[in-house]
Amino acid sequence: MEMKDKNLDGTNDDICEVFDSHEDTVNRVKERMPSEEEYLDLSEFFKIFSNPTRLKIISLLAVDDLCVCDICEALDLNQTTVSNQLRILRANNIVKFQKEGKMARYSLTDLHIEMIYKVGLEHILE
Amino acid sequence: MEMKDKNLDGTNDDICEVFDSHEDTVNRVKERMPSEEEYLDLSEFFKIFSNPTRLKIISLLAVDDLCVCDICEALDLNQTTVSNQLRILRANNIVKFQKEGKMARYSLTDLHIEMIYKVGLEHILE
DNA sequence: TTTTCATATCATGATATTGTGATATGTTAT
DNA sequence: ATAACATATCACAATATCATGATATGAAAA
Numbered sequence: 001m002e003m004k005d006k007n008l009d010g011t012n013d014d015i016c017e018v019f020d021s022h023e024d025t026v027n028r029v030k031e032r033m034p035s036e037e038e039y040l041d042l043s044e045f046f047k048i049f050s051n052p053t054r055l056k057i058i059s060l061l062a063v064d065d066l067c068v069c070d071i072c073e074a075l076d077l078n079q080t081t082v083s084n085q086l087r088i089l090r091a092n093n094i095v096k097f098q099k100e101g102k103m104a105r106y107s108l109t110d111l112h113i114e115m116i117y118k119v120g121l122e123h124i125l126e
Numbered sequence: 127m128e129m130k131d132k133n134l135d136g137t138n139d140d141i142c143e144v145f146d147s148h149e150d151t152v153n154r155v156k157e158r159m160p161s162e163e164e165y166l167d168l169s170e171f172f173k174i175f176s177n178p179t180r181l182k183i184i185s186l187l188a189v190d191d192l193c194v195c196d197i198c199e200a201l202d203l204n205q206t207t208v209s210n211q212l213r214i215l216r217a218n219n220i221v222k223f224q225k226e227g228k229m230a231r232y233s234l235t236d237l238h239i240e241m242i243y244k245v246g247l248e249h250i251l252e
Numbered sequence: 253t254t255t256t257c258a259t260a261t262c263a264t265g266a267t268a269t270t271g272t273g274a275t276a277t278g279t280t281a282t
Numbered sequence: 283a284t285a286a287c288a289t290a291t292c293a294c295a296a297t298a299t300c301a302t303g304a305t306a307t308g309a310a311a312a
Binding site for chain 2: 299300301302303304308309310
């Protein structure tokens with residue numbers, strides 16, 4: 001696909017330019033684009049929500065703080081699985097935790113997390 | 127990890143039960159959980175947003191409707207890549223399109239999509 | 253009809269992610 | 283010190299996803 005071919009007289013008979021404003025539209029739309037890095041960060045952020053186990057953990061913590069073994073029990077999942085997903089959630093600042101003796105009490109870091117979870121849920125339920 | 131061991135007298139000396147309300151908390155939290163299928167749907171929905179190319183397309187369409195070649199040009203991406211991602215977006219009802227001659231004009235199906243994109247962006251920018 | 257252009261689909265190798273068994277760390281109880 | 287327990291980390295096989303080259307479809311132009 002080559003959109004840049006011009007005739008000798010400077011006109012452009014590319015079909016895509018027939019609808020007058022395509023080039024302007026493309027430029028206008030490009031101006032509003034975030035940076036490459038912001039797109040990457042954003043996709044990483046949403047990737048967190050793209051796994052059912054992590055969503056389950058987030059949904060539990062949206063109701064109350066919990067320790068790891070409570071999460072395992074509530075979700076009927078093996079401890080390694082939960083611990084691994086909690087590590088990912090921690091690394092991405094989705095959850096924080098507080099050590100209490102040998103237990104770790106986890107909670108959501110941020111109200112944005114809960115908001116996005118809820119808007120998404122609303123969307124798929126409609 | 128085995129949380130269910132009981133003593134002969136019926137007491138449970140599992141550390142996790144020492145903090146009085148753990149069992150109640152687990153039950154209360156479990157009651158609010160969506161179904162397994164809803165978690166799967168929701169994770170699939172968020173997976174759409176977890177790829178930078180798809181996010182870019184969404185962000186462009188949040189500004190204006192565009193045809194495939196405009197998207198290729200704005201993103202400087204090869205046509206196959208864009209077309210493939212558009213197929214995924216279509217299959218998940220994130221975008222819709224309208225045929226105009228040999229062109230296809232794409233737009234977002236839903237305001238939820240734009241909203242989630244914007245809340246996410248706000249989150250990573252803060 | 254033949255060519256050109258816009259778009260879609262198919263097949264594939266490279267890469268990433270998932271859940272889990274094995275094992276380690278660190279805390280409390282005995 | 284030793285055992286029991288809560289949690290974390292490592293390693294890995296199974297699976298999924300990505301971008302892209304090759305190719306197909308279908309519409310307008312020549």
